Amino acid sequence: MGTRPAPRTTRTPKLVPPALSGILASMVQLNFYVDIDDVLSETTRALALLAQTRFGKAVTFENMRVFDLSVSLGLNAEELPAFMAAAHAPDFLLGLEPMPGAAEALTDWQSDGARISVVTGRPPESREATLRWLEERGIPFDDLEFVDKYRRFNDPSALTPGDLLTRDYDAVIEDADSMADYLVLHTDARVLLYDRPWNQDSIAEAHGAQRVRGWAEIRRSMATVRGSPTA
Numbered sequence: 412m413g414t415r416p417a418p419r420t421t422r423t424p425k426l427v428p429p430a431l432s433g434i435l436a437s438m439v440q441l442n443f444y445v446d447i448d449d450v451l452s453e454t455t456r457a458l459a460l461l462a463q464t465r466f467g468k469a470v471t472f473e474n475m476r477v478f479d480l481s482v483s484l485g486l487n488a489e490e491l492p493a494f495m496a497a498a499h500a501p502d503f504l505l506g507l508e509p510m511p512g513a514a515e516a517l518t519d520w521q522s523d524g525a526r527i528s529v530v531t532g533r534p535p536e537s538r539e540a541t542l543r544w545l546e547e548r549g550i551p552f553d554d555l556e557f558v559d560k561y562r563r564f565n566d567p568s569a570l571t572p573g574d575l576l577t578r579d580y581d582a583v584i585e586d587a588d589s590m591a592d593y594l595v596l597h598t599d600a601r602v603l604l605y606d607r608p609w610n611q612d613s614i615a616e617a618h619g620a621q622r623v624r625g626w627a628e629i630r631r632s633m634a635t636v637r638g639s640p641t642a
């Protein structure tokens with residue numbers, strides 16, 4: 412009594428109940444793995460300079476043909492720990508130059524609904540400096556994960572490459588041939604291998620990965636990942 416009829420509405424009823432709609436949205440959310448060093452940041456050029464100025468090594472970026480820094484920089488067993496400590500010191504990490512176009516690409520992908528997982532092989536102790544660098548450079552992300560990519564940490568609590576296989580990444584952007592090769596062989600992700608002197612012998616391309624040379628090319632490739640509107 413006294414209840415008015417509900418106002419007529421011209422809205423079309425939703426075909427998908429809200430709860431189911433949320434599930435569908437999460438099912439189609441793209442999930443991107445983005446490495447930091449030599450993908451988001453120009454790290455190894457800075458490492459070569461560090462090796463020259465602090466350790467007297469005559470090396471050039473172009474001649475760094477293997478990923479192992481002790482080999483590519485000619486560091487002996489005594490020099491390597493000191494070099495790695497300097498390379499992970501906050502002042503070094505905070506001074507790294509970002510790769511042109513990276514921040515803009517991640518900003519656009521995230522606003523298009525993609526999930527951005529920044530996945531680094533840096534030691535977990537560098538988390539604070541890494542977070543600060545990402546913030547200062549305006550690089551957005553949803554997760555920052557520290558993975559013992561190269562079995563360096565001897566820390567059983569660190570994630571291993573095997574832990575990444577269940578993440579269901581749609582795309583992976585890496586420069587390390589070991590990680591690119593592993594993920595292209597063991598996941599369905601599109602793997603983009605950032606062209607660097609040390610990954611020329613990668614097997615990833617033979618298994619469907621794409622070699623990319625900068626963020627303009629990365630954006631073009633990612634625009635077609637599962638039909639995503641991330642151009």
Ligand SMILES: [Mg+2]
Pocket residue numbers: 446447448449450585586587
């Ligand atoms: Mg890297």
